[in-house]
Amino acid sequence: YDKIKILGQGSYGKAFLVRDRKTGRRGAHKVVKEIDLGRMSPHMQEDALAEVDVLKSLQHNNIIAYFASLIQDATLCIVMEFADGGDLSTAIKRRKAGARRFNQDEAMSIFAQCC
Template sequence: MSEPEIVRSGKFQDRKMEIEDKFEKLRVVGRGAFGVCWLCKKKGEENAEKVIIKMIPLHGLSTKEEQEIKGEADLLRKMKHPMIIGYYDYFTCAESIAIVMQFAEGGTLENLIRDQRGVHFSEATVLKYFTQILLGLEYMHSLNIVHRDLKTQNILLNKKRTLIKLSDFGVSKQLNTRSVASTLIGTPNYLSPEMVEGAYKPFLQHEIGHLGAGLRLLRAVHGIGLIST
């Protein structure tokens, strides 16, 4: 089955509407530090595609936190690639920010590893996932975007669990070609050696660090265990 066409709002701007105007809420599929992810489907459409709506309450957010959340939506809007979770829309409703995204029915790579119950994947399967991760990162880097928190929990899968989707760009950053991502951000066991040692490098060299994080993912998928940092 081919991937659904991503329909994007043409201009990134604040718009106010209620979720119930266009969508039917089905169930909560995730909760995070800032908000809740709802599984929804469009109203009035037979066999409507299911989507994820990430709801982040504005109450209690600092101006900086609000801008970071809007920045995540803006980065998603700029990216269109088979290995990147699809962006559909952004709006505000009921004192919350809502980001509408593609629904990855296969769950996370972390869940897939757990479902194996200690049984290792074949090398061909590991290579397939690792290659797709690198393709997604290569595309992001072509736009000067760094993920900064690449880990199995942030890698989603399609229904058949054959295609990966990079997701969760809450701490991602778009750089110019001379920028340095100088803030230590990420999950400790997935940080690159350069980040751990504080050797921050210009963007074009930063890809090496992401490759190091990718190798940790490969080790995790293959059941070998993470490199200690």
């Protein structure tokens, strides 16, 4: 994968927008979440690996798709779908900043997608 840009950063890793070198298709972007296992306690490492198992088991239109994972040089790399529309947290923050509430239809649509 070729890294395009960083999407976010946390205490133990970073998330990157990437392009698949094999396909080389424009617009076929994915996200690679890199987690530094070397900086984690054994318990936290187990939690990170359990996250992979959970992601593998989830398949739903409203859940980010899991593609692959690997460990390289004590870094857990998780390859996932890129959601260019953003997430619910970002949508809520945008609405709050603009002092705009979700109308009833929007709220019901969001609720239905979460269930």
